Amino acid sequence: MIKTRISVKISAAALVLLLLFSSAATAFAATDYNSYYLISDEADLFAGSSFDGLSEKLETVGKHTGWQIAVVTTNDNVGSSQMDSYYNRVYDNNRSYFESDCVMFVIDNASGNRIILTHGDAEAYFTDQRMSDMKSALKPYLSSGDMLNASYEFADKTQEFYDEGIPSDGTHNNHVEGTETADDKLKRENKLLYVLKKWGWLMGLIAIAAGGIFAGVNVGRYKFNGKSGTYDLDKNSTMKVLDSRDQFLHKSTTSTVISSGSSSGGGGGGSSSHGSSGSF
Amino acid sequence: MATMEYKCPSCGAPLSFNPENQNFYCEYCGSSFTTQQIQELYAESEKTESINEQEVRSSEEQRAKAQKSGGDFDEDFMVSYSCPSCGAEIMTAESTAATECYYCGNPVVLGSRLSGEFKPDSVIPFALTKDKAVDAFMKMCGKKKFLPAGFANKTQFEKMQGVYFPYWYVDEKMQSSAVATGKKVRHWTSGNRRYTETSTYRLFRTGDIEIRNVFEEALRDKQGTPTQNPQSTRQANAQEAMKYLDNYHMQQRHEMLQCVHPFDVTKAVPFSMSYLSGFKAEKREIGKDEIKDTIAERMDTYAKRLLEGTMSGYQGVSLENYSDKTFDQRWRYTLLPVWIITYKFKGQIMPYAINGQTGKTYGKLPVAGGKLALWGAIVALIVFVIAVLGGMLFL
Numbered sequence: 001m002i003k004t005r006i007s008v009k010i011s012a013a014a015l016v017l018l019l020l021f022s023s024a025a026t027a028f029a030a031t032d033y034n035s036y037y038l039i040s041d042e043a044d045l046f047a048g049s050s051f052d053g054l055s056e057k058l059e060t061v062g063k064h065t066g067w068q069i070a071v072v073t074t075n076d077n078v079g080s081s082q083m084d085s086y087y088n089r090v091y092d093n094n095r096s097y098f099e100s101d102c103v104m105f106v107i108d109n110a111s112g113n114r115i116i117l118t119h120g121d122a123e124a125y126f127t128d129q130r131m132s133d134m135k136s137a138l139k140p141y142l143s144s145g146d147m148l149n150a151s152y153e154f155a156d157k158t159q160e161f162y163d164e165g166i167p168s169d170g171t172h173n174n175h176v177e178g179t180e181t182a183d184d185k186l187k188r189e190n191k192l193l194y195v196l197k198k199w200g201w202l203m204g205l206i207a208i209a210a211g212g213i214f215a216g217v218n219v220g221r222y223k224f225n226g227k228s229g230t231y232d233l234d235k236n237s238t239m240k241v242l243d244s245r246d247q248f249l250h251k252s253t254t255s256t257v258i259s260s261g262s263s264s265g266g267g268g269g270g271s272s273s274h275g276s277s278g279s280f
Numbered sequence: 281m282a283t284m285e286y287k288c289p290s291c292g293a294p295l296s297f298n299p300e301n302q303n304f305y306c307e308y309c310g311s312s313f314t315t316q317q318i319q320e321l322y323a324e325s326e327k328t329e330s331i332n333e334q335e336v337r338s339s340e341e342q343r344a345k346a347q348k349s350g351g352d353f354d355e356d357f358m359v360s361y362s363c364p365s366c367g368a369e370i371m372t373a374e375s376t377a378a379t380e381c382y383y384c385g386n387p388v389v390l391g392s393r394l395s396g397e398f399k400p401d402s403v404i405p406f407a408l409t410k411d412k413a414v415d416a417f418m419k420m421c422g423k424k425k426f427l428p429a430g431f432a433n434k435t436q437f438e439k440m441q442g443v444y445f446p447y448w449y450v451d452e453k454m455q456s457s458a459v460a461t462g463k464k465v466r467h468w469t470s471g472n473r474r475y476t477e478t479s480t481y482r483l484f485r486t487g488d489i490e491i492r493n494v495f496e497e498a499l500r501d502k503q504g505t506p507t508q509n510p511q512s513t514r515q516a517n518a519q520e521a522m523k524y525l526d527n528y529h530m531q532q533r534h535e536m537l538q539c540v541h542p543f544d545v546t547k548a549v550p551f552s553m554s555y556l557s558g559f560k561a562e563k564r565e566i567g568k569d570e571i572k573d574t575i576a577e578r579m580d581t582y583a584k585r586l587l588e589g590t591m592s593g594y595q596g597v598s599l600e601n602y603s604d605k606t607f608d609q610r611w612r613y614t615l616l617p618v619w620i621i622t623y624k625f626k627g628q629i630m631p632y633a634i635n636g637q638t639g640k641t642y643g644k645l646p647v648a649g650g651k652l653a654l655w656g657a658i659v660a661l662i663v664f665v666i667a668v669l670g671g672m673l674f675l
Contacts, residue, residue, distance in 0.1 A: 212656065
C-alpha cells in the first residue's frame with residue numbers, strides 16, 4: 001500500500017482520461033483522494049464544507065485501518081442486480097485511484113441502490129453478519145436521505161470492524177466472487193509472465209520460423225549467388241510503325257447500385273474484482 | 281590431332297593474350313605484340329589448321345550417327361593430342377578447342393576444331409585479367425559473412441581458367457503485323473449508381489522490326505554426375521583431373537553462363553585463333569538447324585511484345601492474329617569469355633563463373649553451417665524479445 005500522502009484534485013483532463021478508459025462510464029466529479037480515502041461525489045450529495053469534513057473523517061479511518069475508505073456517489077441508474085458487477089468494474093477500471101485494500105460505499109442516487117464493496121485485506125473483516133450490522137446501522141440515515149451521516153456511520157462501523165478483528169466463525173455468503181480468471185490475475189500482476197505463459201509458444205514458433213527463414217534465405221543466396229542475366233529487348237530492338245489503326249467495335253454500359261449500408265463497431269469488455277459486497 | 285601454339289617472335293617462349301592491354305605479352309622477355317602483328321605472323325599456320333577438318337567431321341558424324349540410330353554417344357568422349365612443347369599426350373574433351381598442357385602449362389589451340397563451318401564468326405576477347413577476376417571474386421567474398429573461415433583466401437583458387445564458350449547470336453529484320461482486341465473502360469457515379477462503360481476496339485499494327493543479339497548457347501547439355509574427384513597425386517591423375525574439370529564445367533555451365541550475361545557484343549571482334557592462346561575454349565556442338573525453331577519462337581515473342589507495346593491505353597489486350605515476314609536473318613557464332621574458378625569444399629569441387637568482359641559474378645558458395653546457425657538463433661532471439669515486448673504493450 002502506498003503510504004505517501006497524495007491529495008490531488010483530479011483535473012478535467014484526468015476526468016476525460018478516466019471516461020475514456022472506463023468501460024463503466026462513471027465520472028469522478030468532485031473527487032478527492034489519496035491512498036487512505038477517496039470521495040467521488042458525482043451525484044453532488046455533499047455540500048462544500050460537509051465534503052471536506054467527510055474527507056477528514058474517511059482519511060482518519062483509513063490511516064487507522066490501513067485501508068482506503070471510499071465513498072462514491074453516482075447517477076448511473078444501475079439496477080440492484082447489476083450493482084455488484086457494475087461497481088466492481090468501476091473499481092477495476094480506476095485502479096490508479098483505488099487501492100488494493102479498499103472498502104467502498106457506493107450510492108447510486110438515480111436508482112436509489114447502494115452497495116458496499118470490499119477488496120483485499122478488508123474482505124475478511126466484512127462477514128455476512130457484519131454486513132447486516134452495517135446495513136442496519138446505515139438504514140435510518142438512508143431512509144431519511146441523510147447521505148452525509150450515512151457515510152460517517154459507514155466510516156465508524158468500518159473502523160469498529162477493524163478494531164474487532166477478523167471473526168473466527170464468520171461466513172462470507174454475501175461475497176461475490178468476481179469473474180477475474182487466473183489469467184486475468186496473472187496479467188494484472190505479472191504481464192511478462194502472462195505473455196510468456198499465454199503466447200510464449202506462438203512467439204517461440206514465430207521466432208524459430210524467423211531464424212529459419214533467415215538461414216534459408218542466406219543458404220539460397222549462397223547457393224545461387226548472383227543475379228540472372230536477362231535479354232534486354234528495349235536495348236536490342238528497333239521498330240518503325242507502318243500501320244496503326246484502332247477500329248471501334250462496340251460499347252456496353254453496366255451499372256451497380258451503391259449500397260449505403262452503415263457499419264458500427266466497438267464494444268468492450270470489462271472485468272470485475274473479487275470482494276465482498278452488500279447491496280441495500 | 282594437330283595443334284597451334286603461339287610463340288614469342290623474340291625469344292620463342294609461349295605467348296598468351298593479355299586481357300588488360302588487349303595485346304600479346306611474353307612473360308619471359310617482356311616483349312609485347314599487337315593482335316594484328318600476331319595474326320599476320322601466324323596467318324599461314326592458321327590457314328593450314330583450317331584445312332584439318334577431317335577429324336572434327338569424324339566426331340560430328342559419329343554423334344549424328346548415334347543420334348539417328350538412337351544409340352548412345354559417349355558424352356565423355358575424349359581425344360588426345362601431343363603437346364608441341366613437351367611432347368606429353370594430353371586428353372581433352374571432344375568439344376575442347378583450346379587448352380593448356382597439364383604437364384608443362386604450354387597454351388595450345390586445337391585449331392582444326394575451329395575451322396571450316398566450326399570457325400567462329402566473332403570473339404569477345406577477355407577484358408578482365410586473371411588477377412582482376414580473382415580480386416572481383418575476393419571482393420564479393422568479403423561481403424559474405426557466412427563463408428567458412430579461411431575460405432576467402434587466394435590460395436584456394438589456384439584452379440582458375442579463362443574459358444571461351446560458344447554462343448549463337450542472331451539478328452533479324454522482319455515486318456510484323458498483329459491484330460488484337462483491346463478495351464477502354466470508363467467509370468462514373470450518378471446518384472446511388474456506379475456506371476461502367478466498356479468500349480471494345482480492334483487494333484491493327486504493322487511495323488518494320490529489327491531484333492538484335494538474341495543468344496543461345498551452342499554447347500550440348502550433358503546428363504549424369506561428374507566423375508569422382510581427382511586424386512592429389514599430380515602426375516598419376518593429370519588426365520583424370522582434366523577430364524573431371526571438363527565434365528564438371530559441362531554440367532554446371534548452363535546456369536552459370538546464363539547468369540553472367542549480358543555481354544557487350546559491340547566489343548566483339550572478328551575471330552582469330554590467336555585470341556584463344558592462354559585460355560581454354562569450347563567449340564560449338566549445336567548447329568543452326570537444331571535451334572532455329574527456338575530462335576524463331578523467341579523472335580516471334582519479342583516482335584509481339586514490341587507490337588503490343590504500341591497498344592497503350594487499352595486494357596485486356598488480346599492478340600487475335602499475328603504474322604511476320606523475315607527480310608534478313610544473320611547468325612553469328614561467337615565465343616564469350618568467362619573466368620571459371622573452381623574450389624574444393626567438403627570433398628566436392630565447385631565452380632564459380634565471372635564474366636570475362638564485365639566482371640559480373642555467379643556461382644555457388646559454401647556456407648559455414650555453425651556460423652549461420654548462430655546468427656539464425658540470434659535473429660530468432662531478437663524476434664522473440666520483440667514479440668514478447670509487443671505482447672506486453674498490446675495484450
